[in-house]
Amino acid sequence: xxxxxxxxxxxxxxxxxxxxxxxxxxxxxxxxxxxxxxxxxxxxxxxxxxxxxxxxxxxxxxxxxxxxxxxxxxxxxxxxxxxxxxxxxxxxxxxxxxxxxxxxxxxxxxxxxxxxxxxxxxxxxxxxxxxxxxxxxxxxxxxxxxxxxxxxxxxxxxxxxxxxxxxxxxxxxxxxxxxxxxxxxxxxxxxxxxxxxxxxxxxxxxxxxxxxxxxxxxx
Amino acid sequence: xxxxxxxxxxxxxxxxxxxxxxxxxxxxxxxxxxxxxxxxxxxxxxxxxxxxxxxxxxxxxxxxxxxxxxxxxxxxxxxxxxxxxxxxxxxxxxxxxxxxxxxxxxxxxxxxxxxxxxxxxxxxxxxxxxxxxxxxxxxxxxxxxxxxxxxxxxxxxxxxxxxxxxxxxxxxxxxxxxxxxxxxxxxxxxxxxxxxxxxxxxxxxxxxxxxxxxxxxxxxxxx
Numbered sequence: 239x240x241x242x243x244x245x246x247x248x249x250x251x252x253x254x255x256x257x258x259x260x261x262x263x264x265x266x267x268x269x270x271x272x273x274x275x276x277x278x279x280x281x282x283x284x285x286x287x288x289x290x291x292x293x294x295x296x297x298x299x300x301x302x303x304x305x306x307x308x309x310x311x312x313x314x315x316x317x318x319x320x321x322x323x324x325x326x327x328x329x330x331x332x333x334x335x336x337x338x339x340x341x342x343x344x345x346x347x348x349x350x351x352x353x354x355x356x357x358x359x360x361x362x363x364x365x366x367x368x369x370x371x372x373x374x375x376x377x378x379x380x381x382x383x384x385x386x387x388x389x390x391x392x393x394x395x396x397x398x399x400x401x402x403x404x405x406x407x408x409x410x411x412x413x414x415x416x417x418x419x420x421x422x423x424x425x426x427x428x429x430x431x432x433x434x435x436x437x438x439x440x441x442x443x444x445x446x447x448x449x450x451x452x453x454x455x456x457x
Numbered sequence: 458x459x460x461x462x463x464x465x466x467x468x469x470x471x472x473x474x475x476x477x478x479x480x481x482x483x484x485x486x487x488x489x490x491x492x493x494x495x496x497x498x499x500x501x502x503x504x505x506x507x508x509x510x511x512x513x514x515x516x517x518x519x520x521x522x523x524x525x526x527x528x529x530x531x532x533x534x535x536x537x538x539x540x541x542x543x544x545x546x547x548x549x550x551x552x553x554x555x556x557x558x559x560x561x562x563x564x565x566x567x568x569x570x571x572x573x574x575x576x577x578x579x580x581x582x583x584x585x586x587x588x589x590x591x592x593x594x595x596x597x598x599x600x601x602x603x604x605x606x607x608x609x610x611x612x613x614x615x616x617x618x619x620x621x622x623x624x625x626x627x628x629x630x631x632x633x634x635x636x637x638x639x640x641x642x643x644x645x646x647x648x649x650x651x652x653x654x655x656x657x658x659x660x661x662x663x664x665x666x667x668x669x670x671x672x673x674x675x676x677x678x679x680x
Contacts, residue, residue, distance in 0.1 A: 289539050289679055309543045318536025324475045325468070336464040337544045 239265040239301035239346065239393055241286070241425060246295035248281050255281045257294065261441050263425045265301070265393075268416065268436055271429040273443035279429035280316065282443070283396045286427065287314040299394070303342035311343050312394045317402075319383040323372035327363065327382060328354050330371050335389035347391035348422035357388040361411060376403040384412060387419070395419060395426040461546055462554055469558030473524075483520040484566040490516040491574040502579045509578035510639040513588050514595075516574075517567045518632060519621070521599040526620045528559055528607040529675060538611075538675070548672035556604045556668065564596040587642035587649070591656060595635040598660040601667040602627050608674035631659050 240262065247257035255278040263269045271279040284290040286297060288309035299308045321330050331354040344351060358364045361381040366374065374382060380403045387395060395416070401409050413435055416426055420436075428434065494512050498504060532538040541551050571592050572585040580588065605627075606620040613619065638652035 284539075287539075287543060289542070291679075310545060312543060314539065314543060316536060316539070318534075318539070320536040320540050322468075322472060322535070322537070324472055329468075329471075333464060333468050334540065337461050337541070337546070340545055 239425065241299050241394060244296045246285065246297065247293045248278065248285050248290060249293045250281060256443060263427060265423045265425055266420050267425055268420055268438040269427045270434055270438045270440050271427060271443060272440055277443035279443055280398050283314065283398050283427060283429055287312050287396055303346060306340065306342055310340055311392055312396055313387050313392045314396045315383050315386065315400055316398045319379050321371045321379055321382060323370060325371055326368050327371050328358060328367040330382060331357060331385055331389055334386050338386065338390035343393065344391040347393045347424060349391055351391040352388050354389050357385040360388060361385045362407065377405055377408060380404055381408055387415060393424045395424060397426065397428045399429055399431065401430065401432050458545055461544060462550065465551065465554045466558050469555055470562055473558065473562035481566065483523045483563040484570050486523050487516050487520040487567050487570060488574060490519060491577055494578065506579045506581065509575055509580035510584055510588050511636050512578060513571050513575055514632060514636050517571060517592050517596060518599060518628060520567055521564055521596055522603055522621045522624060524563060525603040525607045526610060526617045528555055528604060529611045533611045533678065548675060549668040552604055552668040552671045556601050560597050560600040564600055567596060568592045581643065584639060584643040587639045591635045591638045591653065594653060594656050594660060595631050598631045598663040599628055601663040604667050604671040605674060608671035611675060612678045631656065634659065
């Protein structure tokens, strides 16, 4: 399996975020996205996840399940955690487990999904399973959204600053998860500002200075 | 796919029933509208009896639009909508399931409450049944048409009042045939089946077309 982007460009709100961007991620490989704030790391991940429009260039996933759209191969964990405070922790996770699962794609992930209570245990929030998600702290919410990666097997992981709000235990847990995912043939793109203790290729995005607006002569 | 649809439906109804002021808010709003009408119209029982079905329909129309603005906005704000687009469910199906769940938790209580509230307006027993029947046939159309407005305003922070403004003109045909079917059932001379079938046709049409239009509107919000 191979994910490639060729000559990608993205325009958001009339501003060119990046252009002529090339990357390639093979199975078992981790690509970390570096760059200053506003460089377009999150935008690139959203672009790959099909959540932002590609202005130019091509994005291709080779070796995916035929007749299944690219975005159904992808796990996306962004800044928004998609957690409903009114549902219990395990209800939140069980919902996404059911909606994100897919047989053909799971076969490609090389690793079986685990059921929601076991995933909560793996993320260290098992005892909170039956509490409303409203009581979770920021770090616990992050652990709950990362637990989505375990309950549905998908071969491509896009993680947007996944270490935010996580304590050292949580980060170790996350890195172990990513390592297992890579060793079973998955691939991952992680936008981050911390040094990952994992072998990774790096793609650095530069900040584009907004072009000065044309001067308008006063009438 | 059926399992995912059932899961989404169950989550939507659970959320609507669990979040305070969600589902029952529409029914209480309906009660309020109907309760203030006699004060405005005056204690003329004959007049109330004549306009009662129309008041019930207008009240149900306004109450259906309660909470519609949050239908997609809540999911948009917490990132759920992003993830929902990455599932096997097409966006139009997601819209349809959410609308169906919204109708069950908001529209259905109105249908059940309408005959009881009709008693406050001196509506005669035959008309009570007719109002409940026409509301059952017509309110799904209101909810589904409303999804278009909800989808268009999904990215607006204060879009709450914009949804009724966008949607009310589109609901006029439903209102016309809903009230005329009720009147036909009570006073005649037209056969009730004529406006009722048109009403049912409007509902079926909106159930099919509105999710497609709403899904297109939601895609605009992703840029």
